[in-house]
Amino acid sequence: MSSRRSRSRQSGSSRITDDQINDLVSKLQQLLPEIRHSQSDKVSAAKILQETCNYIKNLHREVDDLSERLSELLASSDTAQAAIIRNLLMQ
Amino acid sequence: MAYESGITPMNSSSSSLRLARTFLRSFSRIKSRRPTTAASRSAFELRRRSRRIKIAAYSSMARVAGPQRTWARALLFKLNTRARHRTSMRRRCSTMPSAYPDDHVGKLRRLVPGGDGMDVCTLLEETADYIHCLSAQVKVMNAIAHHLSKN
Numbered sequence: 160m161s162s163r164r165s166r167s168r169q170s171g172s173s174r175i176t177d178d179q180i181n182d183l184v185s186k187l188q189q190l191l192p193e194i195r196h197s198q199s200d201k202v203s204a205a206k207i208l209q210e211t212c213n214y215i216k217n218l219h220r221e222v223d224d225l226s227e228r229l230s231e232l233l234a235s236s237d238t239a240q241a242a243i244i245r246n247l248l249m250q
Numbered sequence: 251m252a253y254e255s256g257i258t259p260m261n262s263s264s265s266s267l268r269l270a271r272t273f274l275r276s277f278s279r280i281k282s283r284r285p286t287t288a289a290s291r292s293a294f295e296l297r298r299r300s301r302r303i304k305i306a307a308y309s310s311m312a313r314v315a316g317p318q319r320t321w322a323r324a325l326l327f328k329l330n331t332r333a334r335h336r337t338s339m340r341r342r343c344s345t346m347p348s349a350y351p352d353d354h355v356g357k358l359r360r361l362v363p364g365g366d367g368m369d370v371c372t373l374l375e376e377t378a379d380y381i382h383c384l385s386a387q388v389k390v391m392n393a394i395a396h397h398l399s400k401n
Contacts, residue, residue: 175371183374190381208354211377215361218384222307225391229277230300232398244278247397248271 180204187211269314269383270390276306277394305329311387312363320372321380324364 184204189195191210194202280302309329312322355373359365362377 175369179371180374183371183378187374187378187381190378205354208358211381212354212357212361215358215377215381215384218381218388219361221388222304222384222391225388225395226300226304226307227296228395229303229391229398230296232395233280233299234296243397244274247394248274248278 184208190214265314266386266390269310269386270393272314273307273310273387273390274394276310277303280306307387307391311383315379315383319376319379320368321363321365321376328363 181204184207188197188202188207188210191207191214193214194207194210280299308325312319312325312329315322317323355370358373358377359368362373362380365373365376368376
Protein backbone atom coordinates (compact mmCIF):
# COMPACT_ATOMS: atom_id res chain seq x y z
CA MET A 160 0.00 0.00 0.00
CA SER A 161 2.77 2.41 0.89
CA SER A 162 4.53 1.72 -2.40
CA ARG A 163 1.37 2.56 -4.32
CA ARG A 164 1.02 5.80 -2.45
CA SER A 165 4.59 6.90 -2.97
CA ARG A 166 4.37 6.06 -6.66
CA SER A 167 1.26 8.18 -7.15
CA ARG A 168 2.96 11.08 -5.40
CA GLN A 169 5.91 10.88 -7.74
CA SER A 170 3.86 10.53 -10.88
CA GLY A 171 1.90 13.64 -9.97
CA SER A 172 4.11 16.41 -8.79
CA SER A 173 6.92 15.69 -6.42
CA ARG A 174 6.50 19.11 -4.85
CA ILE A 175 3.28 20.48 -3.50
CA THR A 176 2.78 23.95 -4.87
CA ASP A 177 1.01 26.83 -3.16
CA ASP A 178 -1.47 26.90 -6.05
CA GLN A 179 -2.51 23.32 -5.39
CA ILE A 180 -3.04 24.07 -1.73
CA ASN A 181 -4.94 27.29 -2.42
CA ASP A 182 -7.18 25.42 -4.83
CA LEU A 183 -7.95 22.74 -2.25
CA VAL A 184 -8.53 25.30 0.47
CA SER A 185 -11.06 27.18 -1.66
CA LYS A 186 -12.81 23.88 -2.40
CA LEU A 187 -13.07 23.37 1.35
CA GLN A 188 -14.56 26.82 1.69
CA GLN A 189 -17.44 25.79 -0.57
CA LEU A 190 -18.40 23.14 1.98
CA LEU A 191 -18.61 25.50 4.94
CA PRO A 192 -22.04 27.05 5.47
CA GLU A 193 -20.61 29.92 7.51
CA ILE A 194 -18.26 31.26 4.88
CA ARG A 195 -19.41 29.55 1.70
CA HIS A 196 -20.68 32.75 0.16
CA SER A 197 -17.87 35.03 1.21
CA GLN A 198 -15.54 36.05 -1.55
CA SER A 199 -12.55 33.77 -1.49
CA ASP A 200 -10.00 36.58 -1.56
CA LYS A 201 -11.59 38.10 1.54
CA VAL A 202 -11.16 35.00 3.67
CA SER A 203 -7.70 33.90 4.71
CA ALA A 204 -6.62 30.28 4.40
CA ALA A 205 -6.09 30.14 8.15
CA LYS A 206 -9.66 31.27 8.70
CA ILE A 207 -10.98 28.62 6.31
CA LEU A 208 -8.99 25.90 8.07
CA GLN A 209 -10.25 27.10 11.43
CA GLU A 210 -13.85 27.13 10.21
CA THR A 211 -13.31 23.65 8.77
CA CYS A 212 -12.22 22.38 12.19
CA ASN A 213 -15.22 24.01 13.86
CA TYR A 214 -17.59 22.57 11.30
CA ILE A 215 -16.23 19.04 11.72
CA LYS A 216 -16.50 19.38 15.51
CA ASN A 217 -20.10 20.52 15.13
CA LEU A 218 -20.90 17.57 12.89
CA HIS A 219 -19.29 15.17 15.40
CA ARG A 220 -21.44 16.72 18.12
CA GLU A 221 -24.54 16.35 15.95
CA VAL A 222 -23.80 12.65 15.44
CA ASP A 223 -23.41 12.30 19.24
CA ASP A 224 -26.69 14.09 19.92
CA LEU A 225 -28.58 12.23 17.24
CA SER A 226 -27.29 8.87 18.53
CA GLU A 227 -28.67 9.74 21.96
CA ARG A 228 -31.91 10.94 20.45
CA LEU A 229 -32.38 7.79 18.39
CA SER A 230 -31.55 5.65 21.43
CA GLU A 231 -34.30 7.41 23.38
CA LEU A 232 -36.73 7.08 20.50
CA LEU A 233 -36.06 3.35 20.37
CA ALA A 234 -36.72 3.11 24.12
CA SER A 235 -40.11 4.76 23.83
CA SER A 236 -41.01 2.66 20.85
CA ASP A 237 -42.88 -0.54 20.48
CA THR A 238 -43.00 -3.17 17.79
CA ALA A 239 -44.82 -0.81 15.43
CA GLN A 240 -41.57 1.03 14.90
CA ALA A 241 -39.76 -2.06 13.77
CA ALA A 242 -42.24 -2.02 10.92
CA ILE A 243 -41.54 1.64 10.24
CA ILE A 244 -37.82 0.97 9.98
CA ARG A 245 -38.49 -1.94 7.67
CA ASN A 246 -40.67 0.31 5.52
CA LEU A 247 -37.89 2.90 5.34
CA LEU A 248 -35.50 0.20 4.22
CA MET A 249 -37.83 -0.82 1.42
CA GLN A 250 -38.10 2.68 -0.02
CA MET B 251 -19.97 -4.83 -1.60
CA ALA B 252 -19.27 -3.10 -4.89
CA TYR B 253 -17.86 0.39 -4.99
CA GLU B 254 -19.06 1.20 -8.46
CA SER B 255 -19.07 4.92 -7.82
CA GLY B 256 -15.27 4.95 -7.68
CA ILE B 257 -13.98 8.31 -6.59
CA THR B 258 -17.01 10.37 -7.49
CA PRO B 259 -17.96 12.78 -4.73
CA MET B 260 -20.36 11.80 -2.00
CA ASN B 261 -23.07 14.32 -2.90
CA SER B 262 -24.65 12.19 -5.61
CA SER B 263 -28.08 11.01 -4.58
CA SER B 264 -27.24 7.34 -5.13
CA SER B 265 -24.53 7.36 -2.48
CA SER B 266 -26.83 9.20 -0.07
CA LEU B 267 -29.35 6.46 -0.63
CA ARG B 268 -26.72 3.78 -0.10
CA LEU B 269 -25.68 5.49 3.11
CA ALA B 270 -29.29 5.63 4.32
CA ARG B 271 -29.79 1.93 3.57
CA THR B 272 -26.51 0.84 5.13
CA PHE B 273 -27.15 2.79 8.31
CA LEU B 274 -30.79 1.73 8.57
CA ARG B 275 -29.78 -1.89 8.28
CA SER B 276 -27.34 -1.63 11.21
CA PHE B 277 -29.79 0.53 13.11
CA SER B 278 -32.61 -2.00 12.78
CA ARG B 279 -30.30 -4.71 14.09
CA ILE B 280 -29.53 -2.63 17.19
CA LYS B 281 -33.22 -2.35 17.82
CA SER B 282 -34.02 -6.04 17.51
CA ARG B 283 -31.55 -7.03 20.21
CA ARG B 284 -33.53 -5.14 22.80
CA PRO B 285 -34.53 -7.65 25.49
CA THR B 286 -37.49 -6.05 27.26
CA THR B 287 -39.14 -2.67 27.23
CA ALA B 288 -38.39 -1.99 30.89
CA ALA B 289 -34.71 -2.75 30.49
CA SER B 290 -34.46 -0.67 27.35
CA ARG B 291 -35.39 2.48 29.30
CA SER B 292 -32.69 2.22 31.96
CA ALA B 293 -29.99 4.87 31.80
CA PHE B 294 -27.35 2.22 31.25
CA GLU B 295 -29.25 0.72 28.32
CA LEU B 296 -29.80 4.17 26.81
CA ARG B 297 -26.10 4.97 26.97
CA ARG B 298 -25.03 1.59 25.69
CA ARG B 299 -27.43 1.80 22.80
CA SER B 300 -26.56 5.35 21.84
CA ARG B 301 -22.91 4.28 21.75
CA ARG B 302 -23.80 1.42 19.42
CA ILE B 303 -25.84 3.76 17.22
CA LYS B 304 -22.89 6.10 17.02
CA ILE B 305 -20.56 3.27 16.03
CA ALA B 306 -23.10 2.13 13.43
CA ALA B 307 -23.25 5.69 12.07
CA TYR B 308 -19.49 6.06 11.64
CA SER B 309 -18.99 2.59 10.29
CA SER B 310 -21.82 2.99 7.73
CA MET B 311 -20.22 6.19 6.53
CA ALA B 312 -16.84 4.58 6.18
CA ARG B 313 -18.17 1.49 4.40
CA VAL B 314 -20.16 3.55 1.90
CA ALA B 315 -17.21 5.84 1.20
CA GLY B 316 -15.16 2.77 0.30
CA PRO B 317 -11.63 1.58 0.99
CA GLN B 318 -10.01 3.95 -1.49
CA ARG B 319 -10.52 6.72 1.06
CA THR B 320 -7.82 6.93 3.68
CA TRP B 321 -10.17 8.42 6.26
CA ALA B 322 -12.60 5.54 5.76
CA ARG B 323 -9.93 2.88 6.26
CA ALA B 324 -8.58 4.68 9.31
CA LEU B 325 -12.05 5.11 10.78
CA LEU B 326 -12.94 1.43 10.35
CA PHE B 327 -9.62 0.41 11.89
CA LYS B 328 -10.24 2.73 14.82
CA LEU B 329 -13.78 1.41 15.31
CA ASN B 330 -12.57 -2.18 15.20
CA THR B 331 -9.87 -1.64 17.79
CA ARG B 332 -11.35 1.00 20.06
CA ALA B 333 -13.38 -1.45 22.15
CA ARG B 334 -10.13 -2.76 23.65
CA HIS B 335 -8.12 0.36 24.20
CA ARG B 336 -10.17 3.47 23.81
CA THR B 337 -7.84 5.93 25.47
CA SER B 338 -4.61 4.67 24.01
CA MET B 339 -5.08 6.28 20.61
CA ARG B 340 -1.58 7.18 19.62
CA ARG B 341 -0.91 10.61 18.29
CA ARG B 342 2.04 10.59 15.99
CA CYS B 343 3.79 13.84 15.30
CA SER B 344 3.83 14.50 11.62
CA THR B 345 7.04 15.45 9.96
CA MET B 346 5.28 16.72 6.85
CA PRO B 347 6.05 20.35 6.09
CA SER B 348 3.10 22.65 5.99
CA ALA B 349 2.50 25.92 4.25
CA TYR B 350 -0.01 27.10 6.80
CA PRO B 351 0.15 27.71 10.53
CA ASP B 352 0.74 24.36 12.11
CA ASP B 353 -1.94 24.64 14.71
CA HIS B 354 -4.75 24.72 12.14
CA VAL B 355 -3.33 21.91 10.05
CA GLY B 356 -2.52 20.02 13.23
CA LYS B 357 -6.08 20.41 14.49
CA LEU B 358 -7.40 19.14 11.18
CA ARG B 359 -5.11 16.11 11.38
CA ARG B 360 -6.59 15.23 14.73
CA LEU B 361 -10.18 15.63 13.51
CA VAL B 362 -9.95 13.72 10.23
CA PRO B 363 -9.46 9.97 10.77
CA GLY B 364 -6.05 8.88 9.55
CA GLY B 365 -5.01 12.51 9.13
CA ASP B 366 -1.80 11.96 11.06
CA GLY B 367 0.20 10.47 8.25
CA MET B 368 -1.02 12.55 5.32
CA ASP B 369 0.74 15.25 3.37
CA VAL B 370 -1.11 18.54 3.27
CA CYS B 371 -2.77 18.05 -0.13
CA THR B 372 -4.09 14.62 0.75
CA LEU B 373 -5.25 15.93 4.11
CA LEU B 374 -7.27 18.70 2.45
CA GLU B 375 -8.79 16.34 -0.12
CA GLU B 376 -9.70 13.79 2.50
CA THR B 377 -11.12 16.53 4.72
CA ALA B 378 -13.48 17.68 1.96
CA ASP B 379 -14.71 14.12 1.38
CA TYR B 380 -15.02 13.47 5.11
CA ILE B 381 -17.17 16.59 5.55
CA HIS B 382 -19.37 15.52 2.64
CA CYS B 383 -19.97 12.09 4.16
CA LEU B 384 -20.36 13.34 7.70
CA SER B 385 -23.03 15.86 6.75
CA ALA B 386 -24.84 13.22 4.68
CA GLN B 387 -24.80 10.95 7.73
CA VAL B 388 -26.22 13.72 9.92
CA LYS B 389 -29.00 14.27 7.37
CA VAL B 390 -29.86 10.57 7.36
CA MET B 391 -29.97 10.40 11.17
CA ASN B 392 -32.05 13.56 11.35
CA ALA B 393 -34.53 12.12 8.89
CA ILE B 394 -34.86 8.87 10.86
CA ALA B 395 -35.28 10.74 14.14
CA HIS B 396 -37.90 12.95 12.55
CA HIS B 397 -39.68 9.93 11.14
CA LEU B 398 -39.66 8.03 14.42
CA SER B 399 -40.84 10.95 16.53
CA LYS B 400 -43.75 11.62 14.21
CA ASN B 401 -45.23 8.21 14.88
